[in-house]
Amino acid sequence: MADAEAGSPPKTTRAMIAPELAPALELMPSFELNDAFIAYLRSGEALQSGFTQPPLSAEQQAVACEDRFVPGLNGAPDVRVLVYTPPGAATAPRPAFLHLHGGGYVLGTADLNDGSNRSLAHELGCVVVSVDYRLAPETRFPGAVEDGYAALKWLHAEAEVLGVDRGRIAVGGESAGGGHAAALAIYARDRGEIPILFQSLDSPMLDDRTGATSDPHPYCGEFVWPPANNRYGWKALLGIEPGGPETPYGAAPARVADLAGLPPAFILVGALDLFLEEDVEYARRLIRAGVPAELHVIPGGFHGFGAAGLGAPQVQTTLRLRREALARAFAGL
Structure with a gap:
């Protein structure tokens, strides 16, 4: 019995967090996603007390x-995008990066x-186009991915006006945005209309089985984004x-059987992130499908550890790796 207890995982993974990242965790709010919380976030009161940008x-x-x-x-409402020009x-x-924000599919702008x-x-x-896609549960799959594709089509069609090289369009995002970016790459591949050069996936949310039917990882997902929220x-x-x-094809990129022909990928995730294994x-x-993929696992990193800021070496490394991967892709290397 003593041996079994000695070999069992700890009740908390807090001691496994990188010391440089731990202070940021104390400042990150803990919340439980539910219908009432989503309704509050959509309310005017929540918007008035919103996050202030640095x-x-x-x-x-x-x-x-x-x-x-x-x-x-397909007749959906117009899609708001933010266009950033250096x-x-x-x-x-210039090359272009189509960005999709995070937020668990239900939050964010x-x-x-x-x-x-x-x-x-x-x-x-590069020109950056950030997509203000429609959120769930008000809009179910494939609404958000179709919004991303609408933005991609517009970016491709308006390339000359925007000063963009059609052959150098990458997509990417963080968390749910990384999941939407991966789904968008599959969506675009299947239609064969618009080539995507590269996909940059930061802690992407790829598999609906995580926290639902898959065997839980004993050390992942305790902080920020736990299985219940997922x-x-x-x-x-x-x-x-x-x-x-019943999960529809393309909604969860991890469940798409054929990944051949997708654009090369950069994937980065924290070692304590719920999304580590997926x-x-x-x-x-x-x-395995012949797609070049670069993978980085950040020791001691929880979901959203980038909130620790540039003073943390893990955040510096993350930003450098992501930037260098995109730069190589844009340079054709």
């Missing part, structure tokens, strides 16, 4: 941001990544209980 640096302010609306797909006159068409999208545009000299997010997106055989497995399957 001040922009001089480099970020130099990037122009334009609020646009593009035609929705300063200075371009000597040649394109504005939340304003600072990071400005930084990306400035550092890589089940809620997936149920909101699908309109059915997650993890079952992300590692997705990278393995991409490679």
Whole structure:
């Protein structure tokens, strides 16, 4: 009995968090997703007490941001996008990055990544288009992915006006946005209309079975985004209980059998993130399907550890790896 207890996982994984990231966890709110909480977040009261963005640096302010609306797909409402253009006159068409924000499929807006999208545009000299896709549960799958595809079609069609190279369009996002980006890559591949150069997936939400029907990881998912919230997010997106055989094709990228022909991928995830195993497995399957995939696991990282800021070496590493991967893709390397 003593041996079994000695070999059992700890009751909390707090001691496994990287010391540089631990202070940020104390500042991150703990919440349980449910219908009442979502209703509050959609209310005017919640909007009035919303998140305040940190001040922009001089480099970020130099990037122009334009609020646009593009035609929705298949008669859907127009899709709001934020278009970020780096300063200075371009000597040649620029690469472009189509960004999808995180939020568990039920939260968030394109504005939340304003600072990071400005930084990306400035550092890589690329146009960034951030998609304000429709949220669940008000809009079920495939609404958000179709909004992403509508933005992709517009970006491709308006490439000359935007100063964009059609052959160098990448997609990406964080958490649910990473899941939507992976689903968008599959959606675009299946239609064969618009080529995607690269997909950048930061802690992507890929598999509705995680926390629902799959064997839980003993050390992952305790903080920020636990299994209960994951089940809620997936149920909101699908309109059915997650993890079952009725999950529609393309909603959960991890459940798509054929991954051949997808764009090369960059995948990064924290070692304590609920999405660890689904992300590692997705990278393995991409490679198995002949798709170049770069995988990074950050020791001691929980979901959303980027909130620790630039003072944490893990955040510095994450930003550098992501930036370098995109730069290589844009350079054709």
